[in-house]
Amino acid sequence: MPSDIPDLVKFRPLSYAEPALVPQGRRPMTIRAGLFKNLILDLDPEDAAQIRLGLHERETFFPIRQAARDSAWMIDIGAGNGALAIFFRRLPKCEIVHAFEPRPAALAIFRRNLALNNLSEDSHLVIHQNLARAPLETLQLDLDVPGFLNIDADGSEMQVLDSAAHLLTHGMPDVMVEVHSAAREEACIARLSGLGYRVKVITSAWWRFAVPEPRPSAYNSWVFAMKARFIRRY
Numbered sequence: 001m002p003s004d005i006p007d008l009v010k011f012r013p014l015s016y017a018e019p020a021l022v023p024q025g026r027r028p029m030t031i032r033a034g035l036f037k038n039l040i041l042d043l044d045p046e047d048a049a050q051i052r053l054g055l056h057e058r059e060t061f062f063p064i065r066q067a068a069r070d071s072a073w074m075i076d077i078g079a080g081n082g083a084l085a086i087f088f089r090r091l092p093k094c095e096i097v098h099a100f101e102p103r104p105a106a107l108a109i110f111r112r113n114l115a116l117n118n119l120s121e122d123s124h125l126v127i128h129q130n131l132a133r134a135p136l137e138t139l140q141l142d143l144d145v146p147g148f149l150n151i152d153a154d155g156s157e158m159q160v161l162d163s164a165a166h167l168l169t170h171g172m173p174d175v176m177v178e179v180h181s182a183a184r185e186e187a188c189i190a191r192l193s194g195l196g197y198r199v200k201v202i203t204s205a206w207w208r209f210a211v212p213e214p215r216p217s218a219y220n221s222w223v224f225a226m227k228a229r230f231i232r233r234y
Contacts, residue, residue: 073098146172178222
C-alpha cells in the first residue's frame, strides 16, 4: 500500500469513516492534500472526504501537474465546482482560464468557491454557461504557446472535440478527457491520435478497491494526450 494514502482509509472504504469526522451540512473546507491543497471549497460532508484528503481523481494529478508547468491558458469543459479552474487561475504562467459549466447549481457553488479563494470572474477567469454561445474557436487564445484542455462532458466528449478541431489542429494543448465507456475511450483515442497527439489512458488506481469513488458508471478512465511535436517527459 503506497505510503501517501492516509492510514484512515487503508484497507477499508473511506465512506465508513467519514460520518464520524465531520458534521452534516455543506460548508467551506480547506483541502488538506493533493492537487488542490490549501484551496477552500464549499463541500457537502457526505462526499467531501476524498476531496479534502487529495484522493478524488488522484490518478490524474501527475499529468495535470505536468501540463500546469507550461500552460499559458486553460479551458475547462464541465468545470463543476471550479476547483481545477481555480487551480490553473492561480498559476503565475496561466494568463486566462475559460470555464464552461451548464448547471445552475454547480455554477453557484463555483462562484462561491471563487470568493472563498479571494478570486472573482474577470479578464483572467471567464465563466461560460453555454458552449454553443461561446464556441471554442471564438476564444481569444494564443495557439503558439502551450495550453490545457480538460473535458468532463458526460457523454458529449466527441462533440466537444469536434468543436475544438481548430484549437487542436493549430495549437498544442495538452488534453484530458474523462470517459465512461470503452467505446468513447476508443473514439477519443482515435480522434486525438489522428490529429498528431501522443495518447495515454489513465485507469483507476489499484487501491480503489479500498477507496472507491461513487460514480454513475462502473467504467471510468481518462484519455490524456500531448501534441507529438511538443512532448514533455511523462
